Amino acid sequence: MITQISxxxxxxxxxxxxxxxxxxxxxxxxxxxxxxxxxxxxxxxxLLGAHFSAxxxxxxxxxxxxVVFVFVIMLLNLPPEELRYGRITIGELLLTALGFIVALFxxxxxxxxxxxxxxxxxxxxxxxxxxxxxxxNENVKNVSALMFTDYLWAFELISFLILVAIVGxxxxxxxxxxxxxxxx
Amino acid sequence: xxxxxxxxxxxxxxxxxxxxxxxxxxxxxxxxxxxxEVMLNAANLAFISASSMTNTIDGQVIMFFVMAVAACEAxxxxxxxxxxxxxxxxxxxxDLRILRG
Amino acid sequence: xxxxxxxxxxxxxxxxxxxIAVGAQVAPIMSWVERRQCAIIQRRLGPNxxxxxxxxxxxxxxxxxxxxxxxxxxxxxxxxxxxxxxVLAPVVPVATGLAVTVAIxxxxxxxxxxQIINLQAVNLNSxxxxxxxxxxxxxxxxxxxxxSSNNKYSLLGGLRASAQMVSYEVAMGLSIIPLVFIWGTLDxxxxxxxxxEILWGFLPNWGFIHAPISFFVFIVTIFAETNRLPFDLAESxxxxxxxxxxxxxxxxxxxxxxxxxxxxxxxxxxTVSLFFGGYELPWLSQHYLLEILNPQVGEVxxxxxxxxxxxxVLLTKVILxxxxxxxxxxxxxxxxxxxxxxxxxxxxxPIALINLIITAIVTAIVKFH
Numbered sequence: 173m174i175t176q177i178s179x180x181x182x183x184x185x186x187x188x189x190x191x192x193x194x195x196x197x198x199x200x201x202x203x204x205x206x207x208x209x210x211x212x213x214x215x216x217x218x219l220l221g222a223h224f225s226a227x228x229x230x231x232x233x234x235x236x237x238x239v240v241f242v243f244v245i246m247l248l249n250l251p252p253e254e255l256r257y258g259r260i261t262i263g264e265l266l267l268t269a270l271g272f273i274v275a276l277f278x279x280x281x282x283x284x285x286x287x288x289x290x291x292x293x294x295x296x297x298x299x300x301x302x303x304x305x306x307x308x309n310e311n312v313k314n315v316s317a318l319m320f321t322d323y324l325w326a327f328e329l330i331s332f333l334i335l336v337a338i339v340g341x342x343x344x345x346x347x348x349x350x351x352x353x354x355x356x
Numbered sequence: 357x358x359x360x361x362x363x364x365x366x367x368x369x370x371x372x373x374x375x376x377x378x379x380x381x382x383x384x385x386x387x388x389x390x391x392x393e394v395m396l397n398a399a400n401l402a403f404i405s406a407s408s409m410t411n412t413i414d415g416q417v418i419m420f421f422v423m424a425v426a427a428c429e430a431x432x433x434x435x436x437x438x439x440x441x442x443x444x445x446x447x448x449x450x451d452l453r454i455l456r457g
Numbered sequence: 458x459x460x461x462x463x464x465x466x467x468x469x470x471x472x473x474x475x476x477i478a479v480g481a482q483v484a485p486i487m488s489w490v491e492r493r494q495c496a497i498i499q500r501r502l503g504p505n506x507x508x509x510x511x512x513x514x515x516x517x518x519x520x521x522x523x524x525x526x527x528x529x530x531x532x533x534x535x536x537x538x539x540x541x542x543x544v545l546a547p548v549v550p551v552a553t554g555l556a557v558t559v560a561i562x563x564x565x566x567x568x569x570x571x572q573i574i575n576l577q578a579v580n581l582n583s584x585x586x587x588x589x590x591x592x593x594x595x596x597x598x599x600x601x602x603x604x605s606s607n608n609k610y611s612l613l614g615g616l617r618a619s620a621q622m623v624s625y626e627v628a629m630g631l632s633i634i635p636l637v638f639i640w641g642t643l644d645x646x647x648x649x650x651x652x653x654e655i656l657w658g659f660l661p662n663w664g665f666i667h668a669p670i671s672f673f674v675f676i677v678t679i680f681a682e683t684n685r686l687p688f689d690l691a692e693s694x695x696x697x698x699x700x701x702x703x704x705x706x707x708x709x710x711x712x713x714x715x716x717x718x719x720x721x722x723x724x725x726x727x728t729v730s731l732f733f734g735g736y737e738l739p740w741l742s743q744h745y746l747l748e749i750l751n752p753q754v755g756e757v758x759x760x761x762x763x764x765x766x767x768x769x770v771l772l773t774k775v776i777l778x779x780x781x782x783x784x785x786x787x788x789x790x791x792x793x794x795x796x797x798x799x800x801x802x803x804x805x806x807p808i809a810l811i812n813l814i815i816t817a818i819v820t821a822i823v824k825f826h
Contacts, residue, residue: 190378194378194390194391199387202390203390204542204597206394207594220408221408223582230594233393240430242597243600246600246604247616248447275369310582312643314413315416318414323417327421336428337432340435341431
C-alpha cells in the first residue's frame with residue numbers, strides 16, 4: 173500500500189517536473205529540474221526492486237552526466253531563451269495524434285493482450301507483482317552474474333564505446349591550434 | 357489499482373512523450389539534449405518495469421548498457437555544442453543553416 | 458507485497474533521526490577542535506574562554522556563541538544575484554551531508570518485538586554505494602553557489618571546485634572496489650562482521666591490513682571530496698577573494714560548512730567501517746562478548762548492552778580519524794590547481810587501477826586455489 177502510493181507520487185512528480193523542465197527560460201533551471209526527475213526515477217527503480225540500478229542511476233546520471241551538462245551551460249554563459257513556438261503544421265498534428273494512438277495501444281492492456289496472445293512464452297501471461305523472495309538481497313549478485321556471462325560481449329563493446337567517446341569528446345572540444353589553421 | 361510495474365510502463369510512456377515534445381518544440385540545442393536525456397530515462401524505466409513484470413534480471417542489465425550509451429552520447433553532444441558555439445556564437449538550430457536543412 | 462511492520466517504521470525513523478542529530482552536531486564541535494588544534498600547532502592558545510556561568514569549560518561555549526552571532530547577523534541577499542539558486546545553493550550541501558548519514562552502521566542488530574532490527578537506517582543490497590551516490594550530489598551546491606553569485610571570480614571558483622570533486626570521485630570509487638573483492642559483498646554490516654575475526658592468529662582482520670594501498674588512495678580522495686586542505690582551493694581565503702563563497706553572509710555561509718563537516722564525518726565513518734573494523738573492538742568481537750553475556754542476562758538484553766558499546770567504539774575511531782584530518786590541515790600547504798588535477802588523474806587513477814588488477818588476480822588465485 174505504502175509502496176504503491178509512493179510510486180504514484182514519484183511518477184506524477186517526475187512527469188510534472190519534466191513537463192515543467194521543457195518550458196523554462198533559463199537552461200540552468202531546466203538542468204536542475206532534470207536532476208530532480210532523475211532522482212525520482214531512481215526512487216521508482218528502488219521500489220521496483222532494482223536497488224543496484226537505482227544507486228547507479230544517481231551516481232552516473234545525476235552525479236556525472238548532469239554535472240557535465242551544468243558545466244557546459246555555465247561556461248557557455250547562455251542567455252535565457254525566449255520561448256518561441258513555431259507554427260505547427262497540420263501534418264505534424266496528424267502525426268502526433270497517430271503517435272499518441274500507437275503509444276496508447278502499446279501501453280495499455282488492449283495492446284498487451286493482442287501482443288501476448290501471439291507469443292509463446294508463459295512468463296508474460298502470468299504477470300506477477302514485483303516480489304523477488306530471496307533475490308531482493310542478492311540484486312547485485314544476480315545482475316553481475318548475468319552481465320558477465322550472457323552479456324559479456326556487450327559489456328566489452330560498451331567499455332570500448334566509452335573509450336571512443338572520451339577520446340572523441342576531447343578531440344572535438346579542443347581549440348584549433350593556430351599552426352593547424354595556417355597549414356590548412 | 358494496476359500493479360507496480362504496469363504503472364511504471366504508463367509513467368515511462370508519459371515521460372517519453374514529454375521528452376519528445378521537448379525535442380520538437382525547443383530551438384536551443386541544450387534543451388533538446390536535455391529532452392533526449394528524458395527520453396532515454398523513460399526507456400530505462402520501461403526496461404526495469406518489464407524486468408520486474410517477468411521476474412527476470414535481463415532488463416536491469418540492459419538498463420546499464422543504455423545508461424552507458426546515454427553517457428557517451430551526452431558527452432559527445434556537449435563537445436559538439438561547445439565547438440559549434442565557438443564557430444557560430446549561437447546554439448539555436450535556426451542559426452545553423454549552412455546546409456539549408 | 459513486502460511486509461513493513463510498525464516497529465520497523467519506527468526504528469528506521471529513530472535511526473535516521475540519530476544520524477541527522479549526530480551529523481548536525483559534528484559541525485560546531487569540529488570547528489572548536491579545529492581552532493584549538495590549529496592554535497596548539499602554532500604554539501598559542503585557541504578559544505579557551507567562552508564558557509557558562511564563570512566556568513571556562515576549555516572554550517566549549519565558543520561554537521554556541523558563534524552560532525548565536527551568525528543567527529542574528531543581517532541576512533542580506535544582494536540584488537544582482539539569481540535569487541532562486543542563491544537561496545537554494547546552501548541547502549544542497551546540508552541536505553546531502555545529512556542525508557548521507559542514513560547508511561552509517563551503528564551496530565549489528567537488536568531484537569524488538571521478536572523482530573530483528575538492523576542498526577542501519579537504510580540497508581540496501583548495494584551497501585555503501587548509497588554513500589557515493591549522495592556524496593556525488595554535493596557537487597551541485599558548490600557549482601550553483603558559484604554561478605548564482607553573478608560574479609566572474611565566484612563562477613571560476615565554483616567550477617574549479619566542482620571539477621576537483623568530480624575528478625577525485627573516479628579514484629575514490631576505483632580504490633574501494635578491491636575491498637569488494639576481498640570481502641565478497643557490498644554490504645557494510647557484512648564487511649564489519651567479517652572484520653571482527655582474527656587473521657594469522659594475532660592480527661585483527663581489518664581491511665587496512667588486506668588493502669593498504671586502497672586505504673591511502675581513499676584517504677587522499679576523501680580530502681579532495683570534502684574540499685579540505687591541502688585541496689581547498691575553492692575556499693582559499695586570499696586567492697579568489699573567497700571563491701564561491703564571496704556573496705554569502707552569516708547563516709548561509711555557515712550552512713556550507715555544516716554540510717562540509719557532516720560529509721567529512723560520514724566519509725570518516727565509511728573509512729573506519731571499511732578499513733578499521735567499524736563498531737567492532739579489535740580483539741573482543743561482538744560475537745565473543747555476546748557469548749560471554751548470553752548465559753547471564755539473555756540474548757535480548759545482551760544486544761541492548763552491546764548497542765551503546767558499538768556506538769562508542771565507532772565514534773572513538775571516527776574522532777581519531779577526524780583529528781588526523783585537522784592535523785593535516787595545518788601541516789601541509791595548499792596545492793595549486795594544476796598540481797591537484799595532475800595528482801587526481803595522472804597519479805591516483807593509475808595507482809587505483811593497478812591496485813584493482815593486482816587485487817583481482819590475487820583474490821582469484823586465493824579463492825580458486
